[in-house]
Amino acid sequence: MKITVVGAGNVGATCANVIAQRELASELVLLDIKEGVSEGKALDMMQTATLLGFDTRVTGSTSDYSKTADSDVVVITSGIPRKPGMTREDLIGTNAGIVKGVVDNILKYSPKAIFVIISNPMDTMTYLALKASGLPKNRIIGMGGILDSSRFKCYLSQAMNVPATDIHGVVVGGHGDTTMIPLTRFATYMGIPAAELLDAATLEKVAADTMVGGATLTGLLGTSAWYAPGAAGALLVEAIVRDEKKVYPCCVALDGEYGQKDICLGVPVVIGKNGWEKIVDYKLNAEEQEKFNKSAEAVRKMNAVLVDLKVV
Numbered sequence: 001m002k003i004t005v006v007g008a009g010n011v012g013a014t015c016a017n018v019i020a021q022r023e024l025a026s027e028l029v030l031l032d033i034k035e036g037v038s039e040g041k042a043l044d045m046m047q048t049a050t051l052l053g054f055d056t057r058v059t060g061s062t063s064d065y066s067k068t069a070d071s072d073v074v075v076i077t078s079g080i081p082r083k084p085g086m087t088r089e090d091l092i093g094t095n096a097g098i099v100k101g102v103v104d105n106i107l108k109y110s111p112k113a114i115f116v117i118i119s120n121p122m123d124t125m126t127y128l129a130l131k132a133s134g135l136p137k138n139r140i141i142g143m144g145g146i147l148d149s150s151r152f153k154c155y156l157s158q159a160m161n162v163p164a165t166d167i168h169g170v171v172v173g174g175h176g177d178t179t180m181i182p183l184t185r186f187a188t189y190m191g192i193p194a195a196e197l198l199d200a201a202t203l204e205k206v207a208a209d210t211m212v213g214g215a216t217l218t219g220l221l222g223t224s225a226w227y228a229p230g231a232a233g234a235l236l237v238e239a240i241v242r243d244e245k246k247v248y249p250c251c252v253a254l255d256g257e258y259g260q261k262d263i264c265l266g267v268p269v270v271i272g273k274n275g276w277e278k279i280v281d282y283k284l285n286a287e288e289q290e291k292f293n294k295s296a297e298a299v300r301k302m303n304a305v306l307v308d309l310k311v312v
């Protein structure tokens with residue numbers, strides 16, 4: 001198994017580090033445009049192999065895509081992150097060109113790869129990757145919902161004062177401050193509905209905190225987060241390479257499911273060796289469906305910008 005991570009910055013390097021530690025591949029390539037950075041980070045990681053006990057061979061490449069040849073999975077994290085006060089959508093002008101260029105280059109050497117898109121604005125970058133690559137839709141997966149759900153579970157666990165690992169919680173819709181939809185109705189602690197354990201105001205605050213989870217971290221860090229995003233990307237890669245058939249909320253192309261078409265948006269999907277294999281229907285109620293439709297409307301507006309940018 002060969003995996004490439006494009007972008008050796010905060011998220012890419014963290015994701016690669018988790019992939020190596022969990023031995024998800026025999027070969028892992030980190031690629032960046034910054035001279036020597038991916039090689040340096042790869043070597044640093046290799047020097048943890050005997051300390052942490054893994055055999056994945058990690059190498060770096062400065063812009064040489066031939067080193068990524070025959071990758072089974074490619075994770076795209078290249079692009080600028082937001083700064084405090086910015087939205088993810090503000091990044092489109094820079095990141096669309098970067099993501100398009102990366103997809104084109106990867107395809108020259110790894111035509112059979114499954115793509116995991118992390119660069120922001122992620123829903124639109126996933127749509128761009130789908131259109132630019134012309135690949136079957138199941139091989140293009142945007143990562144956002146896994147991260148947002150893990151933040152949702154984190155805030156729920158803090159409100160309930162219980163371990164986050166005993167909580168179930170899912171966020172669907174877009175990966176934006178106003179477009180994501182924490183599904184409070186489906187949140188449970190060991191099967192007990194969260195609404196029975198938390199009052200309505202607390203549950204609402206948990207959902208609101210989840211939605212601005214990335215912005216909160218950006219305010220604290222001065223740039224956006226990387227530990228949870230990197231780990232979430234690696235978890236998605238793990239489900240693919242181990243053919244786990246796990247259900248994760250991911251950004252995928254909808255063709256009528258959840259009432260939407262010609263858009264990539266976050267819904268629960270089965271993940272396995274073929275990429276995303278099936279969409280799971282949560283049967284949203286009217287209020288949730290209305291939020292989902294509004295989320296789609298906002299993402300569609302962003303997707304239209306891709307035409308102005310002449311990348312689709």
Ligand SMILES: NC(=O)c1ccc[n+]([C@@H]2O[C@H](COP(=O)([O-])OP(=O)(O)OC[C@H]3O[C@@H](n4cnc5c(N)ncnc54)[C@H](O)[C@@H]3O)[C@@H](O)[C@H]2O)c1
Nearest residue numbers: 007009010011032033078079080081118119120122143229
């Ligand atoms: N989807 C998510 O859940 C999620 C979570 C966190 C971050 N992000 C996004 O991921 C992206 C990366 O964030 P980060 O914190 O790692 O930023 P970063 O600045 O630390 O790293 C980005 C890296 O991309 C590299 N890069 C730029 N252009 C490139 C190109 N053409 N080819 C290869 N590499 C290139 C840069 O040199 C840099 O090393 C941002 O767009 C951020 O918003 C998304």
Ligand SMILES: O=C(O)C[C@H](O)C(=O)O
Nearest residue numbers: 082088214215224225229
């Ligand atoms: O918040 C960001 O801009 C980065 C990422 O999308 C996140 O949710 O951490």
